[in-house]
Amino acid sequence: MENFNKPSNDLIGDILKNYEKTGGMDNLKGQGKPLSDEYFSGDIFQHFQKIAKDAGFKPHWLKLQHEIRDELKDIAQKYVNGQKTDLQFRVTKVNEKIIAYNKSCPPPMQKSVVRLETIESASQRWE
Template sequence: MDNDSFNKPSSDLIGDILKEYTKTGGMDNLKGAGKPISEEYFSGDIFQHFQKIAKDAGFKPHWLKLQHEIKDELAEIARKFAVCEKEGLQFRVTKVNEKIMEYNKACPPPLQKGTVRLETIDNASSRW
């Protein structure tokens, strides 16, 4: 049997992209280039380090964006409910509950919240 059939060339897509980016000068002026890496990056949990780096870079997790959307939507529904503009509000509450379910699937367990009802929208709006 031919040994070359076992050693077929493989493609490293990310490696190729990085090599091309380096050739075009994309790695020349990176923030922190030439500085030593902090010792804290070598200790502890990799996921925690990722979260810290992502937070420092301004990244917001999807569930946090959903939390802000839900809060704003609930405040708007509560405002309309208070002035008796009730047309279409039940549909909007249903849509918010769908977002809450999505939020609960993505957020840390201690931050999960229950669905809301139109009758208790004011109270739910203050909780979010």
């Protein structure tokens, strides 16, 4: 019979303990102050979102949204100016990003892939 009581590796715990030993936990913002009541209300995901937003974290899908918007704007501008070289290839690449975006963003924010012929209206939808 196997021994299931073997000690497990707690990598994150070990990193935090080492960080604490080297003084990394000294003088943290808010240290010694009580937690606000809002930390004990609502759900964990909402708290994570608020803390991440306050720390400047952007979710992957939001970064993709900005990349797609900028790329579509550039493609549309070149299309209008008659510079059509490699634009279909770029549209294909943007559509790959849109598919990745749709897999990770909230469902109400999902958008359809674009076509070169309608690139101007597609660019406006992503503003």
